[in-house]
Amino acid sequence: xxxxxxxxxxxxxxxxxxxxxxxxxxxxxxxxxxxxxxxxxxxxxxxxxxxxxxxxxxxxxxxxxxxxxxxxxxxxxxxxxxxxxxxxxxxxxxxxxxxxxxxxxxxxxxxxxxxxxxxxxxxxxxxxxxxxxxxxxxxxxxxxxxxxxxxxxxxxxxxxxxxxxxxxxxxxxxxxxxxxxxxxxxxxxxxxxxxxxxxxxxxxxxxxxxxxxxxxxxxxxxxxxxxxxxxxxxxxxxxxxxxxxxxxxxxxxxxxxxxxxxxxxxxxxxxxxxxxxxxxxxxxxxxxxxxxxxxxxxxxxxxxxxxxxxxxxxxxxxxxxxxxxxxxxxxxxxxxxxxxxxxxxxxxxxxxxxxxxxxxxxxxxxxxxxxxxxxxxxxx
Amino acid sequence: xxxxxxxxxxxxxxxxxxxxxxxxxxxxxxxxxxxxxxxxxxxxxxxxxxxxxxxxxxxxxxxxxxxxxxxxxxxxxxxxxxxxxxxxxxxxxxxxxxxxxxxxxxxxxxxxxxxxxxxxxxxxxxxxxxxxxxxxxxxxxxxxxxxxxxxxxxxxxxxxxxxxxxxxxxxxxxxxxxxxxxxxxxxxxxxxxx
Numbered sequence: 029x030x031x032x033x034x035x036x037x038x039x040x041x042x043x044x045x046x047x048x049x050x051x052x053x054x055x056x057x058x059x060x061x062x063x064x065x066x067x068x069x070x071x072x073x074x075x076x077x078x079x080x081x082x083x084x085x086x087x088x089x090x091x092x093x094x095x096x097x098x099x100x101x102x103x104x105x106x107x108x109x110x111x112x113x114x115x116x117x118x119x120x121x122x123x124x125x126x127x128x129x130x131x132x133x134x135x136x137x138x139x140x141x142x143x144x145x146x147x148x149x150x151x152x153x154x155x156x157x158x159x160x161x162x163x164x165x166x167x168x169x170x171x172x173x174x175x176x177x178x179x180x181x182x183x184x185x186x187x188x189x190x191x192x193x194x195x196x197x198x199x200x201x202x203x204x205x206x207x208x209x210x211x212x213x214x215x216x217x218x219x220x221x222x223x224x225x226x227x228x229x230x231x232x233x234x235x236x237x238x239x240x241x242x243x244x245x246x247x248x249x250x251x252x253x254x255x256x257x258x259x260x261x262x263x264x265x266x267x268x269x270x271x272x273x274x275x276x277x278x279x280x281x282x283x284x285x286x287x288x289x290x291x292x293x294x295x296x297x298x299x300x301x302x303x304x305x306x307x308x309x310x311x312x313x314x315x316x317x318x319x320x321x322x323x324x325x326x327x328x329x330x331x332x333x334x335x336x337x338x339x340x341x342x343x344x345x346x347x348x349x350x351x352x353x354x355x356x357x358x359x360x361x362x363x364x365x366x367x368x369x370x371x372x373x374x375x376x377x378x379x380x381x382x383x384x385x386x387x388x389x390x391x392x393x394x395x396x397x398x399x400x401x402x403x404x405x406x407x408x
Numbered sequence: 409x410x411x412x413x414x415x416x417x418x419x420x421x422x423x424x425x426x427x428x429x430x431x432x433x434x435x436x437x438x439x440x441x442x443x444x445x446x447x448x449x450x451x452x453x454x455x456x457x458x459x460x461x462x463x464x465x466x467x468x469x470x471x472x473x474x475x476x477x478x479x480x481x482x483x484x485x486x487x488x489x490x491x492x493x494x495x496x497x498x499x500x501x502x503x504x505x506x507x508x509x510x511x512x513x514x515x516x517x518x519x520x521x522x523x524x525x526x527x528x529x530x531x532x533x534x535x536x537x538x539x540x541x542x543x544x545x546x547x548x549x550x551x552x553x554x555x556x557x558x559x560x561x562x563x564x565x566x567x568x569x570x571x572x573x574x575x576x577x578x579x580x581x582x583x584x585x586x587x588x589x590x591x592x593x594x595x596x597x598x599x600x601x602x
Binding site: 087121122123243305308336337369372395 | 497499522534
């Protein structure tokens, strides 16, 4: 209840406070040296160093160099000389989140990479996190916190890879203040502008995420998103970000973003559906299809989401998507399998057999061939 | 790795609070009055697992290490596991009497991966189970909570519109290879109670 009241109060004064800051130009601090190990900050760094060692070994870390170098490159564009102190790790986690620890460890979750549409939107989130880092907000929070569990809670803000499941709960209990969020927003926009990105993309990130979370009936996004638990969203915030970006122009970076992320797209989309939040996934995929209507990946996975959700009308929607996907030049072989499953459920045995014959032709050693062949045998 | 498993096991045991564990004797053992398996070696029966999941569960080394679960006669609309209250928007994992094999596999995929754990389907094949046509699938994955690499196998069949399934999961490197032969033998004895 207290947090809700605080959020309402924060929303009320956010626009005024933010608009007053637009005119003033923020100056980045010089590089941070490693703090004394006996100091409060040194203790926090030591804990985060330990978490970073675990993260480096984590099976959830995406180790591909091209992606890591790309993400580090964006941070270098944004962070200037601080680039040397930041290490970016892509993490396989199907939720929208990025975070940065005071020792320079930054995590970018695959669910974020799936949701942003271009490099500028990704830079908006990374710039925001850099803003927290450059202003040393986590240390300020630690000093403000009175409870003995403060360090544990601060750790929760950074979501050690092995404890992602607990992150939402911890972030809900202990998050950056509204003023700190506003400051990080302003810094993020400035870093985007200086790096040549179009700052107007920042507000779209929040608008897109809100749209997705609104797919759940009676949903309060501030409670049900890992990121929103620590970064409260509001229509005011979107408008403020728009105001901060007013009159600015810059690059979107759509092409390099897609090139670097596309090798991971199938994995990210499979993980997205495996969350079991199909209504949200359908909203997300509909948006992505709007930007790339000829992507067989997006059509396949939205078709799958409809097929698995199986609400009234979903069968027809799934059939439409999967049929469209198999017309694409780079159709996924498993789209034929899904189409066969769908036809079988709808009692259309001839197109079912045709789809599965194609699947067997393309994937003769697939892990479910025996099941498909059994189904085909049954109709003969 | 083993230490992490043991620590997690201890934590879950403490969280479970009043959960009871009893010994499963050898011989013919009825489960939910409708399924019988013949047990050759003793197991531990976990009476009241955490998170409201009342699926009969047996284990040798603790349910976060190895877990043998029995889904007995789930009717149309019945859940294979409770839906977490938070976050909202999770699709309830409800069995449907018309559900084909791939639908049942998807239920278990979502069950194992909805917390961010990974699930890779290794193989799904038709097989005999409970003396009738059924299915068997194998999977591997990494559990999010402790990053333990797991293997799993499941056998199932839909009988009179109701789902019967036995699943076994254990850490991939030591526990799964150690336990799978006994589980295979036990599953081969499973039959419906007359």
